[in-house]
Amino acid sequence: MRPPEHVVRALLDLPGPACAYVYDTATLRARVAAVRQSLPVPASLLYAVKANGHPAVLDTLARECDGLEVASGGELALALRAGARRIVFGGPAKTDAELTAALDAGAQINAESVHELHRIAALRPGAEVVLRVNRAGAALTGSHSMTGTPTPFGVDETQLPAALAVPGVRIIGFHLHAVSNNLDGHAHAAFVRDALSWSQATGIHPRVVNVGGGFGVDYLSDTAMDLDPLRSITVPRGIDLIFEPGRYLAADAGWYAASVIDVKTTHGRTFAVLRGGTHHFRLPAAWGYDHPFTVLPVDDWPHPYPRPSATDTDIDAVGELCTPRDVLCRGRHVTQIRAGDLLVFGRTGAYGWDISHHDFLRHDPPVFRIL
Ligand SMILES: *Cc1c(COP(=O)(O)O)cnc(C)c1O
Secondary structure (H helix, E strand, O other), rough: OOOOHHHHHHOOOOOOOEEEEEEEEHHHHHHHOOOOHHOOOOOOEEEEEEOHHHHHHHHHHHHHOOOEEEEOOHHHHHHHHHOOOOOOOOOOOOOHHHHHHHOOOOOOOEEEEEHHHHHHHHHHOOEEEEEEEOOOOOOOOOOOOOOOOOOOEEHHHHHHHHHHOOOOOEEEEEOOOOOOEEEOOHHHHHHHHHHHHHHEEEEEEEEEEEEOHHHHHHHHOOOEOOHHHHHHEEEEEEEEEEEOOOOOHHHEEEEEEEEEEEEEEOEEEEEEEEEEOOOOHHHHHHOOOOOEEEEOOOOOOOOOOOOOOOOEEEEEEEEOOOOOOOOOEEEEEEEEEOOOOOOEEEOOOOOOOHOOOHHHHHHHOOOEEOO
């Protein structure tokens, strides 16, 4: 899909050869508003910082959402700098320094083990915490299942009595983040209903039920997950139902663009070689799929020598790294592609730059444009 015109203008304005992430704050704001329309009332909407921790993204989402979810001391510092009204802190290997910083900042802590509960009790006697539970059954299908299966996250249901018996902390609710990239809104609604009823059945009178993130984005189509089935969920009085999506809020607000440096055919396959690659946008390599792109033609060719090009053919969009694994998209049909044109990858605002191995081969980083 061609990006919106204001994004196209920003991309064509980049110094060449271009390599950039463009983040659009208006898209972020619109997405938060749309998600709120679909959530049950009342519910709290936090943003999971790990999807994209760019300060401009955090400034926008700290304002638009009810708070931020962080998973490290570094993210905590970013969230504080962004002025988050509310912070929730999770993660399986918190250090004492991180726990202390989070407690000092008034963050709500999602404890991940019985041992962590003991540590929190020692650091801050009487602290209120939310306990992350890895439920007995697989709650949802998606790309990374985190419950009903062995993971480093949370305690098993069978460990609940031991967790509740830890002296010096009060468990005020549960954190039940279960999946990443679920695309089925009805299944997600069923998961949230089940999370609420399970939490109440524990008998602790939970004040918090955090159902995590996991709203999905289908990178291979232009469609969005339909969250509307969530709206009819009844939230029991006295429970703060928390959603903390990352991908769904940020993905559509980012575009990764890179100039075509060369177009070449070897052993019968045609490659567009980019000023960029998986060290900036690792998601397709990490997940093993082909991320769609749009060609933005750049007609200017100021050189006396022939312009490399290909027409009406399938190409592989590959990066500048010296490894055959530096592939963003395989076998995508283009009507025309030339050296100097710009390839634009949409839906790259989440888990793009933030999960990539930036220093491999030491190429210059992309520029970041905030719209
Ligand atoms: C990663 C994560 C999220 C966000 O997940 P998305 O799939 O990006 O929505 C939310 N909560 C926790 C605990 C996480 O680890």
